Amino acid sequence: MYRRATRPARTLASLVILALAHVAAAQAQVNAPRGRIAGAVLDSASGTPRRSVAVTLDGTSRGDMTDDTGRFLLADVPVGTYTLRTRQIGTRGLERAVTVRDGVTTTLTLLVADAAVTLGAVRAMARSPERERFESRPSIGAISLTANNAKLVPSFGEPDILRVVQLLPGVNARNDFSSGYNVRGGESDQNLILLDGYPIYNPFHLGGLFSTFLDETVGSIDLLTGGFGAAHGSRLSSVLDVTSAEPARTGLHGTATLSLISSSLTLGSASRDGRSGWTLSGRRTYADKLVSALSDKSFPYHFSDAQFHGVRALGAGDLRLEVTAYTGADILNGDFATFGDSATAGAGGGTFGFDWANQVVGATLRDTWRDGVHLPLLGTADSVSVAQHLSFTRFATALDLGAGSFTLTNSVRELRAAGDLTWHRGSHERRLGYELSSYAIAYDVASSAAAGTLFSLAQRPTAGAVFYQEQWKPTSRLIAEAGLRLEHLTGRPFTALEPRVSAKYFVTPDFAVTAAVGQYAQWMHSLNREDIPVRVFDFWVASDAYVPVSTARHYVLGLERWLSPLRFARVEGWVKQYDHLLEQNPADDPAVRGDEFTESRGVSYGVDVLLRQLDVGPFGGWLAYTYGVSARSHESVAYWPSHDRRHNLNLVGTWNTGGRYTVSARLGVASGTPYTDIVGQIVRRTYDPLSHSFDSPARSGIEPVGGLRNGERYPLFQRLDLGVSRRSEWRGMQLLPYLSLVNAYNAHNVFIYTFDYTTNPPTRKASSQFPFLPSLGLTVTF
């Protein structure tokens, strides 16, 4: 099975190589006296990259917008001397004389400074990426954030991008204790999370309190909440693509962050010619060290991360190699003899180990050719971009109770090759690509001190996909995008052709109607139960002969209106239908394969509203509101899934006072999610065959008895977070101390209820989500 799957892989790889060869041949035919200008635009004060700066060349039609790393490229410039200009809202324009020589790439580093905002001028000069996407893409359910957006949102401990993602329209977080999220009524395992395009499993630390993404390494975040195109697959609900920041400053520089939770250090450098750069970052929590140093107790938990991202241009063209590597681990290893109340355990308590770790390593080869590139089947293009990705992702967890007395291990490995080619000509964009993933999944429960293996599952499926997508702008009022994605999975086997169609109609240049429909499939499933309100991580199992592939259909209809160059409103209504939704079967038998899941069907529908003020200038933020309804049915029993939150409002704002201070706030108000009421308790009595009697319940325990599944709802959730940071300089370093007040007015939001039916009358008490949590931190940039 595994061997058979490598044949399409070789075929696809051959096709990509063939296409690259054709492109190179066509490229060689373009041989005019031209050169290029490449460079980066940096903040003159901090040296950080400036995104979305317009770079133009007087007397030519050449221009570019800097990307997340501040880079720009003006290609195919006729030989000569020009005046190069930069323009951006809120920065002083820059002029620079530049000479272009034949076949030479002239590199520049441009330092720009802040300036007063003049909106009238801005309107004519530059477009934000959001506006550009509005004008050029169907952009259904697409939201982009920069690292700066995430940084400014007040948070507990340190900035966390997944926490910020939870505040976007269509996204719902079950509670404060989880970085996991549900998108437009989908289950939490239906979100594809990518780091530089490479899949990453369970990107969470500390039971979901923090994500694995180091804030300083993040360049931008793109979230697709539904109706996404044919380029993405393998998940039913959303795609979150986190792109690493690329260094643009020469020389060694970095950022150190000290928070109550952890410390991190990020170092980076770019070459003088701007053709290579790297970033290396690391983080570790230190609560374990502090507790050990300050008391005789132990806190046997810490997590750590390390991430590397490097880019290097190859040759004289646009060919470049990008490498990303991430490793992170949570370690919960201790001994009951020293952990907790040792008076009860004495020295006799046993050791426990609970570790989980993520590793991702990936490389991308990327190239772009402009003007006169000819491809077979596709024809001559204005430009062609190609990318080839190769990555390896691993998630592994190990639980060990009592030094091997009971062990559980689960690992997911994914070796993935993917490539795509994007062809542009006039109003057409054609994109084709492939993905090939080989999985190795192992789930073992064993006891080395007892009976050996108690349960074992090994899966090695291979999933392949090819897609073709065409975007066309036939008139200035219409953008249409149609794609097909063919997916195949070994092991089950499963083959599906998934159409994805979207369109945008401009009623006026600032107002558009959007629509999308699409079909999606998912073959990786979490063994976790959605009804459990905490999520340490997911145990993953692939579809196979016993486990079906889940499918979904999306229908999205939206309106988007730009109210000003920096402000827009978007309303999208959505309907999602699900088949073969899988849920962990609590009654599964370890000796029986195929009963791990129960199947259900479902539907979700709702409306997202987004009003966004782009944070160029003193104000930034957004208002996100979602009304959503989700329903599921299993064996003709209907219920609300536990993430069925009807109303969810998040107001996020930042205000740069114009001086050194930046003030931020987040207000969240949401209706309660469903929960299962506990309607009693049962005394479990353990039978002893030897004495033919039942044991003392002290050895058995009392267990709750649930009522109607998710028949009750928690009360309203509300939370106000405030933050302030002060920017200053000291000996050439930029200091940014910050203060965050999470749940500033200490709203009591219910996490769970616990019930006691041993008293008369019975009682119920609530456990709160985050209480008032002040936290301090300091970021030093050098």
Place this chain on the structure above:
Amino acid sequence: MRRLVRGAVTLVPLLFAACTFDQRTIGVPSAQLVVHSVLNQRESEQEVLVERTLSGSAFIDDTRRFDPLDPINTGGGVAVTGATVTIAGPDGSFTGTELNYQDFPPQYGAGRYVVRMLVRPGARYTLTVCASDGGTVTGSTVVPMVTAPPLIMSELSFRRDRDTLQVTWPAVPLARAYGLRVDSPFAAFLLFTDSTHAMLTGEIRNVFASDLQRLFIPGFEQAYTVFAVDTNYFDYYRSRNDPFTGSGIINRLQGGIGLFGSVALLRVGALDVTQSPVDPSIEGDYEIARGPSQAVPFIDVMRLYVETPGATHASLSGWYSRNRRLSIRDGIAGTRDGTRIELNLLVNQDAHQHLATFMGTQVADSLVGAYAGIAGRVVLRRRVVP
């Protein structure tokens, strides 16, 4: 066991959960009938416990010492009296009786019904429980086909740092699985397997004990049993209700919650657990040299082991007897914190039930102190050093 793991996984974040608030009284919901009964073909009296789920209708006194003859009242339950209990099988229908004990309080033994009947291997039995105030619970079980009496193993001396318990047994028709149970002072250890053999190393930790203490504790006589179980027994004890949704138990009763299953004993044995000397400064056999003025001392003789050594804290275990004939012997679970010694004298080798607690210090070859709550100096002198 997978549920145990999942429980552990889900409880980790609760370490970080914040405060509790809004404690309030709530209404009393309607209670459900709960039945526990396991047919054992070795026995002529089958026990059926009938109670209700706890609903807050009565205060549960959890301080009472557990009494197997009054398991519901002393076991934190709400007994259902006056029910009609019937077990029907190939030999007809048998009705259970709620035993009345003279010289005991009126509710003593309430909810405990005894059905006098013999159980045939391989037969199907149906239980019907009708509560006097309405509600009927039914269930059925097929008894594993065991025709031979259980093999009674002689008690073995088991040096846990060296020995491994290995048990084999024959395959049993109609058995869903086999259970291996080892009694332990902290929690009974139960392992289900499809295999016909099992092995436990002497140092294995008890994953059912809250602090992962070792399964085999020196100084204790620990019984082990191997038994064939039916599907109901297997499913009921391998599942549990999670604390968030109150669901998870695999319940095969109709009209209520609980278990009507069947088992057949295959192997019965006991281990006299010892260990090689760890700390000769304190380990050994002790006898009373001086005690409170009462007829029978709590400790007449005892043996002490350092169960787990430590630089400052150590865990102690052993046995004690209230007379030198050793006719009654029970377990000791204790600690050593520096020079301070605390010994809990257990009842029925159950770490949750204490007869008395000795607290004192080590003075040369003696332990000098007193029993908690009892006036009078106690001196235990060591007479045998390991």
